[in-house]
Amino acid sequence: MKILVPLKRVSDPDNANKIKVGAGKVETTGLEWKPNPFDEYAVETALRLTENGTNAKARLGEVTVVTFGPKETETTLRAALATGADKAIRVDTTDDAIDGDLLARALKALVEREKPDLVLLGKQQVDGDANQVAQLLAEYLGWPQATFAGQITSEADKALLVSREVDGGSIKLRVTLPAVVSVDLRIVNAVGVTSMHTPPTHKYSDGVRFAALMAIMAAKKKSLTEVKLTDLSPDTALKIKYTGFDLPPARKAGVKIKTVAELVQKLKTEAKVL
Amino acid sequence: MNTLVIAELSEGKLRKSTHSAINFARQTGAPFSILALGPGAKAAASELASFGAAKVLAADDAAIAGQVAELHAPTIAAVAKAGGFDILVACASSFGKDVMPRVAAKLGAGYAADISSVKAEGGKLVYRRPVYAGNAYGTCELLTAVQVVTVRQSEFAAAEPSGGASPVEAVATAPADPAAARVEFVGLEAAKSERPDLGEAKVIVSGGRALKERFAEVLDPLATLLSAAVGASRAACDAGYAPPELQVGQTGRVVAPQLYFAIGISGAIQHLAGMKGSKTIVAINKDADAPIFQVADYGLVADLFVAVPELIAELKKAQ
Known part of the structure; x- marks a missing residue:
């Protein structure tokens, strides 16, 4: 199976409460960059689908990672190559020059070049929080989609049985490849991905894998090509325009209560919510 | 402007998230219509006839079965084109976000x-989003x-008839x-619960990893007493103490009830993102330095x- 995984770097989500807003934009200077966590889950999913878990070094298929950004975003790609992806593509642009829709249109052109059987994405970026690219891309390609996947079982590399996490439960869909799938966080649990290549007795550990030092060195030799955004999408018009950003008023810390009786009293007479 | 509200149905029944999308339509000030799709759409349409819509449209067709985006999207797009609708809105539920x-x-x-x-400003709509x-x-x-557009249910109160x-x-x-x-709907596994939906509950009792295997044993009696929905932190869901659909947070459900209990929840940014809009927040935690206390009333x-258990006893006394 050939899998394409789009990746994005985001400012460290653990420091999201330290962000500042400047003139019409969110100030990211001084914040540490990290791969978007959901994109890391998508890479892990792609790796599990293209290997025998008992011999994870041999790729039984091909995993290509792609990011949209300036030269320095190649760090994010190299990190994915070090964990096992085969090759990487950087589409040269900046965050300000793209929106979710342009990203999806450019990805469509890239899919037509690379011809993957599956595009795996994180369900949302933890900076923009829009949760849209997988769905837009699926429609532009005319492919089926399975969003917010919490579990995937590959069926003979031809179809995927996907359990989607939805409000109030889960939905099971079977999608015939080629398809677009976006992943939720539980996909990287030990039982998140069941691949036809891996014996059912094999158990993954929870979470994403880390790269060994040797693999980090070897990743420097893997193919990383650069593509111009306009080569993928001559039309670079955006559909959304942000005119400003602001910070929500901080919620004031309340009071510490000594006893449960006092708490119930306050909820009744002060907050009047009981 | 002419707005089309997309109703949300689950297993043939109208979901309350629809009323948040109707609230949006009323706020734009433009005329609006409502579209319900799938089996049960006709009944849902009659339920929606008293909300001031110009028309309520129903594509009551068994072919649009299951929550499959590929089955819903073509009819929504076709109705929008035929009716000259230029604003389309649904709730940002898992259905709306998918379709x-x-x-x-x-x-x-x-x-x-x-x-x-x-906000409608000079003939344009200006949106604000987190x-x-x-x-x-x-x-x-x-x-x-x-x-x-999809609208956050906790920020758009359910429209009244x-x-x-x-x-x-x-x-x-x-x-x-x-x-x-190329998509086969295999099935919906709905969590069986007599409790209100997280998006609609007035009171939510949420638990964290600290509850361990006793998650339900400790929280259920409190939730029952308060007719509350039960929520959970990501850590509690990840550890398997609570099912995933209970997750409140940036990537789970975003809620804003009248009263939110955070029990054994440390208060990671991820979790706060899903509940800090609540009117009154109560935190119970043995770590006095837990970040949850910075947002708790x-x-x-x-x-x-x-x-x-003490809280349950005290509430029963007070009733």
Whole structure:
């Protein structure tokens, strides 16, 4: 199976409460960059689908990672190559020059070049929080989609049985490849991905894998090509325009209560919510 | 402007999230219609006839079965085109988030996801939406003639009926996308619960990892007593103490009840993003330095295994 995984770097989500807003934009200077966590889950999913878990070094298929950004975003790609992806593509642009829709249109052109059987994405970026690219891309390609996947079982590399996490439960869909799938966080649990290549007795550990030092060195030799955004999408018009950003008023810390009786009293007479 | 509200049905029943999308439509000040799709759409349409819509449209067709985006999107797009609708809105539920971007791509429309407010300014709609887990808000406009929007349920209160009787009309199902032939709806596993939905509950009792295997044993009696929904932190869901659909947070459900109990929840940014809009927050945690106390109106530093049974007893006394 050939899998394409789009990746994005985001400012460290653990420091999201330290962000500042400047003139019409969110100030990211001084914040540490990290791969978007959901994109890391998508890479892990792609790796599990293209290997025998008992011999994870041999790729039984091909995993290509792609990011949209300036030269320095190649760090994010190299990190994915070090964990096992085969090759990487950087589409040269900046965050300000793209929106979710342009990203999806450019990805469509890239899919037509690379011809993957599956595009795996994180369900949302933890900076923009829009949760849209997988769905837009699926429609532009005319492919089926399975969003917010919490579990995937590959069926003979031809179809995927996907359990989607939805409000109030889960939905099971079977999608015939080629398809677009976006992943939720539980996909990287030990039982998140069941691949036809891996014996059912094999158990993954929870979470994403880390790269060994040797693999980090070897990743420097893997193919990383650069593509111009306009080569993928001559039309670079955006559909959304942000005119400003602001910070929500901080919620004031309340009071510490000594006893449960006092708490119930306050909820009744002060907050009047009981 | 002419707005089309997409109703949400689950297993043939109208979901309350629809009423948040109707609230958005009323706020734009423009005339609006409502579209219900799938089996049960006709009954849902009659339920929606008293909300002041110009028309309520129903594509009551068994072919649009299951929550499959590829089956919903073509009919939504076709109805929008035929009726000259230029604003399409649904709730940012898992249904809306799955289907509406696909509709936007079909119509060449811009998409504003999970908005928290809307303002009509000089004939344009200006949206505000949370970014960075709600630690900042962006003000944005869509630059396209047709606009697709999903609204955050916790920020758009459910619309109440306004009386009157909108005409209900049947609409035809559009031809399916070729992609639909490559998706098979295997089934919905709905969590069986007598409790209110997290998005609609007035009181939510949420638990964290500290509850361990006793999650349900400790929280259920409190939730039952308060007719509350039960929520959970990501850590509790990840550890398997609570099912995933209970997760409250940036990537789970975003809630804003009258009263939110955070029990044994430390208060990671991820979790705060999903509940800090609650009116009154109560935190019970034995770690006095837990970040949850920075947003809680009332904080109780205590062992939850002692405090929760005590709270239940005290509430029963007070009733």
